[in-house]
Amino acid sequence: MVMGDLVVEVDVAVVGGGPGGYSAAFRCAELGLETVVVDSGKRLGGACLWEGCIPSKALLHVAALIEDAERARDLGVDFGEPRVALDPLRKWKDERVVGRLARGLAALAKTRGVEVIGGRAVFESSRELRVEGEEPQKVRFKHAIVATGSAPAALPGLALASDRVMDSTAALELADIPERLLVIGGGYIGLELGQVYAALGSAVTLVEMTDGLLPGVDRALVQPLARRCEKLFDKIRLGTKVTSLAEKGSAIEARFDGGDDGVFDRVLVAVGRRPASAGLGLENTRVNPDARSFITVDDRCRTADRAIYAVGDVTGEPMLAHRAMRQGKVAAEVIGGRPSAFDNVVVPAVVFTDPEVAWCGLTEFEAARAGRAVRVAKREWAAAGRALTLGRTDGLTKLIADPDSGRVLGVGIVGPGAGELIAEGALAVEAALTVEDLAATIHTHPTLSETLMEAAESLLRQGG
Amino acid sequence: MSRPFALPDLGEGLTEAEIVKVLVREGDVIAEDAPLIEVETDKATVEIPSPFSGRVSGIHVQPGQTVKVGHVLVTFDDAAVVTAGRGGPASPPRREPAVAADASPSSRAAITQGRGTASGTVTGSSGASSGAGAGSAGASGGADGAGRVGPVPATPATRRLARELGVDLGSVRATGPGGRVTDDDVRAASGGTEPRTAPAPAAEHAAPAKPLKTLGAEPVLPRFEQWGPVERQPLSHLRRTIAERMTLSATVVPHVTHFDRVDVTELDAIIRRNVEAARERGLVLTLTSFLLKAAALALREHPTFNASLDAAAGELIVKRYCHLGVAVATERGLIVPVIRDVDKKPLVELQRELAGLAQRVREGKATLEDLRGGTFTITNLGALGGTGAIPIINYPEVAILGVSRAREEPVVQDGRIVPRKLLPISLTFDHRVADGADGARFAAAIVRRLERPEQLLLEW
Numbered sequence: 001m002v003m004g005d006l007v008v009e010v011d012v013a014v015v016g017g018g019p020g021g022y023s024a025a026f027r028c029a030e031l032g033l034e035t036v037v038v039d040s041g042k043r044l045g046g047a048c049l050w051e052g053c054i055p056s057k058a059l060l061h062v063a064a065l066i067e068d069a070e071r072a073r074d075l076g077v078d079f080g081e082p083r084v085a086l087d088p089l090r091k092w093k094d095e096r097v098v099g100r101l102a103r104g105l106a107a108l109a110k111t112r113g114v115e116v117i118g119g120r121a122v123f124e125s126s127r128e129l130r131v132e133g134e135e136p137q138k139v140r141f142k143h144a145i146v147a148t149g150s151a152p153a154a155l156p157g158l159a160l161a162s163d164r165v166m167d168s169t170a171a172l173e174l175a176d177i178p179e180r181l182l183v184i185g186g187g188y189i190g191l192e193l194g195q196v197y198a199a200l201g202s203a204v205t206l207v208e209m210t211d212g213l214l215p216g217v218d219r220a221l222v223q224p225l226a227r228r229c230e231k232l233f234d235k236i237r238l239g240t241k242v243t244s245l246a247e248k249g250s251a252i253e254a255r256f257d258g259g260d261d262g263v264f265d266r267v268l269v270a271v272g273r274r275p276a277s278a279g280l281g282l283e284n285t286r287v288n289p290d291a292r293s294f295i296t297v298d299d300r301c302r303t304a305d306r307a308i309y310a311v312g313d314v315t316g317e318p319m320l321a322h323r324a325m326r327q328g329k330v331a332a333e334v335i336g337g338r339p340s341a342f343d344n345v346v347v348p349a350v351v352f353t354d355p356e357v358a359w360c361g362l363t364e365f366e367a368a369r370a371g372r373a374v375r376v377a378k379r380e381w382a383a384a385g386r387a388l389t390l391g392r393t394d395g396l397t398k399l400i401a402d403p404d405s406g407r408v409l410g411v412g413i414v415g416p417g418a419g420e421l422i423a424e425g426a427l428a429v430e431a432a433l434t435v436e437d438l439a440a441t442i443h444t445h446p447t448l449s450e451t452l453m454e455a456a457e458s459l460l461r462q463g464g
Numbered sequence: 465m466s467r468p469f470a471l472p473d474l475g476e477g478l479t480e481a482e483i484v485k486v487l488v489r490e491g492d493v494i495a496e497d498a499p500l501i502e503v504e505t506d507k508a509t510v511e512i513p514s515p516f517s518g519r520v521s522g523i524h525v526q527p528g529q530t531v532k533v534g535h536v537l538v539t540f541d542d543a544a545v546v547t548a549g550r551g552g553p554a555s556p557p558r559r560e561p562a563v564a565a566d567a568s569p570s571s572r573a574a575i576t577q578g579r580g581t582a583s584g585t586v587t588g589s590s591g592a593s594s595g596a597g598a599g600s601a602g603a604s605g606g607a608d609g610a611g612r613v614g615p616v617p618a619t620p621a622t623r624r625l626a627r628e629l630g631v632d633l634g635s636v637r638a639t640g641p642g643g644r645v646t647d648d649d650v651r652a653a654s655g656g657t658e659p660r661t662a663p664a665p666a667a668e669h670a671a672p673a674k675p676l677k678t679l680g681a682e683p684v685l686p687r688f689e690q691w692g693p694v695e696r697q698p699l700s701h702l703r704r705t706i707a708e709r710m711t712l713s714a715t716v717v718p719h720v721t722h723f724d725r726v727d728v729t730e731l732d733a734i735i736r737r738n739v740e741a742a743r744e745r746g747l748v749l750t751l752t753s754f755l756l757k758a759a760a761l762a763l764r765e766h767p768t769f770n771a772s773l774d775a776a777a778g779e780l781i782v783k784r785y786c787h788l789g790v791a792v793a794t795e796r797g798l799i800v801p802v803i804r805d806v807d808k809k810p811l812v813e814l815q816r817e818l819a820g821l822a823q824r825v826r827e828g829k830a831t832l833e834d835l836r837g838g839t840f841t842i843t844n845l846g847a848l849g850g851t852g853a854i855p856i857i858n859y860p861e862v863a864i865l866g867v868s869r870a871r872e873e874p875v876v877q878d879g880r881i882v883p884r885k886l887l888p889i890s891l892t893f894d895h896r897v898a899d900g901a902d903g904a905r906f907a908a909a910i911v912r913r914l915e916r917p918e919q920l921l922l923e924w
Contacts, residue, residue: 290534296473304473337696339627345615362614405642407617432617434642 006137008117010034012335013129013141015121015280018046020312020324021147022105027332028145029112036139037109038131042118044105047149048321049098051169056192058093059172060352063199067354071391084200090174123281126307130281143307143335146287146295147328148280150273150313155184160245164252165267168193178202178265180234182254184242186213188351190270191225195232195353197268203234205262211239214351218363220378221414224355224394275314299341301331309335323347348426350419355394358422361410361429362400375403375463379455381415385446392416397451399425399435401459406434408456417448424452435459466521468536471503472512480532481510482832483525488538492520497634501525501537504832516540530832618645629654655684702797713859718895721854722903726887726914728870734917745812751870751887752790752844753815755910757920759865760786760807762909763840769906770839772860773897780897789838789858790818792825799825800858802838811920846870852888863893863903865910887914 014025017039028035037044048054069079109116119133128140152167163170171193179202183194186208198204206229208215213229213236214222229236241257245267255261277289286305289295295310297303303310309331312324326344333340348360367374381387381395395415401408411425428438438456443449471481481503488494488501500514521541525531616633617640618626625647626633636653638645688694699707728751735749742749763770763786771782786807789800801821806814824830841858846869855866870887877884891907898906913919 298473304479337698339624341623341627343615343623344620402642405617407642407644409614431619432640432642432644434644437641 007140008036008137009140010036011142012036012332013038013121013139013144014147015129015144016046016147016149016276016312016314017041017044017116018147018149018312018324019048019321020149020328021046021145022109023325023328024145024147024309024311024332025114025328026108026112027329028335029114031332031336031338033332033336035113036115036117038117038119038121038129038139040118040120040133042116042135043102044109044116045098045102046147047151047169049101049105051172053321054101055093055098055172056168056189056196057352058097059174059196060192060354062089063196064354066199075391084177086174086177093174121280123285123287123308126285126305141307143309145301145328145331145335146277146280146282146303146308146310146314147312147324148276148314149324150275150319152269153272153274155242155245155269155271158242158245160247160252162247162252164247164250164265165245165269167269171197171268176266180251180262180264180266181205182207182252182262182264182267183270184267185270185272186210186215186236186238187270187272188214188353190268191229191351191353193268193270195229198232204232205235205237205264206233207237207240207242207256209239209241213238214357217351217357218359218365218398218412220364220396220398221357221359221412224396224414225351225353225357228354228394273313273319275316275319277314297327299343300334301327301342302334318347318349320347320349344430345432346426346429348422350422352419355392355415356418357412357414358418358425359410359412360422360426361408363410363412364398364400367400367409373403374409375401375459377401377455377459377462379451379458381448381451384448384451384454386448386450387415389446390416395448395451397421397455399438399452399455399459401435403463406436406459406463408433408435408438411452413452415448421448421452424449435463467516467518467540469500469515469538469540470534470536471531472515473533480530482530483527483537485527486523486525487511488514488520488523490520490523493518494520497632503531504836512537514538514540616645617643618650622647622650626650700796702799706797709859710856713857717857717859719854719857719892720895720900720903721890721892722900722907723852723888723890724907724911726889726911727875727884728887728914729885731914731917732870732885742815747812747815748819749815750818751846751867752842753811753818754914754917754920755842755844755865755867756788756790756803756806756814756818757811758910758913759788759840759842761913761920761923762906764807765909766902766906768898768902769863769893771862771897773862773894775896783839785839787837787839789841789861790822791841791843791858792822794826794828796828799830799835800838800841801825801830801834802836804837840864842867846887852890854890855892857892857894862897863891863906866890866892 011033012025012028012035014021014028014035014037017037021037021039022044025035025037041050043050066082069082072079117131117137117139118135119131122130122132123144124130128138129144131137131139152169168189177197177200181194181197181202181204183190183204183206186206190206191213194204194206212219212222213226237256237258242254243257244255246253248263251263251265252267253261253263254267275289275293275295277293277295282289285308287295287303287308287310294316295303295314297310297315301309301311301315311327311331313319315327327342330340330342346360348358350356350358362374364374364376377399379397381397382393387393387395392415395418396413398412399408400410408425408428410429411422413421413425427433435456438453439460441453443453483501484504485502487499494500494514494517496515496517497513499511501512503510503512518540520538522539524536524538531537617638618633622645623633626636629650631650631654633645633650636645636649639649640646731751731754735751738749767782768780770786771780774781785805787802787804788806789802791798791800801824803814803817803821821830821834824834838858838861840861841864843855843864843866845853846867850868852868853866855864857864866889868888870885872883873886874881875884875886889907889910891903891910893903
């Protein structure tokens, strides 16, 4: 085949094989649209599967096992000191978890007739894109969906070409367990990976620029996590900036604006993610990324170019896989002529630390900032039966409701399993359920889910 | 704490728009979706609804200004959301749809009324209904209104149903707990029947269909599928604009049409004699430029037809300029570019401008300036045949002249039958502004000039 000879004509070209991209592609195929996915790695799953959600959760599970074994001593069971063998751990993560899911996605694509083309996609116009790489070709499309996601942000001004300075992708590869690890950034990525390395034995120092962990999240929910991190980590330095990083022998010397500099075997930079909208040839279309490189879309996931849609991280915050998946389905359905819209009220968020922090809908802080009257119920887990039997009373369930209609506006949970528990809250807010609906629904006993019912009951008692 | 609202993406790759009208004033408390600002793009006039409920604390644009997407139009004062009043009990009395400015599916005419009378006929509505009403009701009006905060409570499936049935959730009366809109509420609002249609095939233009702004609720359509397969095609932006403007005109304006036939034998001869000479000058001489000139001279004599009726003020706005629109059929639909100061320009220049303008319009390259400011419209249907058509007024103008194909016909003159070239014309005008006799006189003023072309030369 001569390069440039091949032109594929499709209804929909999806650029990027992550959760947004494959959700869109699968839904397009279900609606009878001829669909291809162009992915630079010629694989489905994206950052989520290969270098994000999935591998980090696999490692966090291992961390939780180690922590649980340690806690078991208090309950009269001693497993002794854990010994971690990195090779089998990596193999389990890469093959049994990531690999298996990847094979599943590939099989789904095949049964749906979605072809995955390997290469970098560059738009040449609103009708055509060029695929560069091993499978050079042109794809002519009626519609395109940009689902290129995001990439870890670099630390501004502190670029240091050293493999001891890792981004989240590198950290998940688990090259070794550094004796001393510096984590820059107290957001969810820094905390999750910091906890993984701490559980595996690293002495972790975490530096956060603002004055609290998980900036922007309800302080009441962050507090139990902060207490846990204080125990797990060697040091937590809030309100601190890293002023320089320098290689010193086989280590990295870090200077901080508050003094008290340190030497570390590895550094994890977790200061957020940036939308991946550059180099796509968008200047050849009417798509016009904003100053922060996000592609603006409307509630049908349409861009300024009628033929081109965009979903997922590249379209803005919150950069979460489940938002991308829903957007992907909406974009596909809109292209397929269905009355679909991304009109979702909540995009639930979970931090998979120990304890987990999860929230959805309105927070107390946002309500206060908007001057909106709300009613709030808090249910501490200290008296919850299930929490006691788990030996985990470091939890809290918070319910935020509209004072007039009794509608559930927001839910926040911290504690083990919060990531699972938040689903009920998301359903309640999305479906406009009332506090009474939650209170009157039978919740299994004894479970942590009862705390949400109990919070609802306490609101009903307050309000009569 | 204030929230800015910037010009949103208007679709179709449009990057800027001109502010036509600001429909609110500083200090107004308005509901989410209430009409905020009217802008004109090179495609259409669009009303931008308010994205939030709240008090307007600042207006940063003025009519005539051209702004880019992203330019801040209005700032909202957040705190006002609290003081804007709270939603009432679950099922308050429902506001009659005819009253002043209904929040979301409002027509432009309704807004004009609402602003003109400024009587603040906005009454409270439930948290689930559309909330506080139009701007000019002022603070006192706003205080009665319910400021719904956030989205209309409804399950995702109900919201999808509303989109499918073209029902605006904000205007549905909610019967569910906590003011939740149920499926039944949506079906009731759509007229009781649920047109379960097969999903439309993947549309080439994937813009999802949305309901047209019309003045009254149209009856729910029968399920055509029961008689055979159907296909649902979303309307293009231009088609929607035409549909909405024609509905507005045909509904608001009492139309009268006056017919006549113009003897253009002489004019036709003049055009024929000069075709060659015109071509040498790079011109194609057409009847339309003569029509423009004749209409401009007739309008000077009958300024009532070069006007707009301000119904709210009870005044006729007579325009002391003469910018004439010429309807041009394009592949995308009807577009009416405007030639300025027709009364002051020689015929040849009109012809030249007309040719350039028509070409720009057909190529989709017309500028905003090309399309606005018309005072009277001419629509020439001659090329497509026919013996006559009743045009609809290009609102808010007062009249429109339609011409059909000129044909040679036997005419009795001085007791003899002679062949003459006759041009059927139809002049539609606003009966609120002029009566039949006025229309007949105005039409005669046009006819006279076309029948005696030297008058065009003399500009009499």
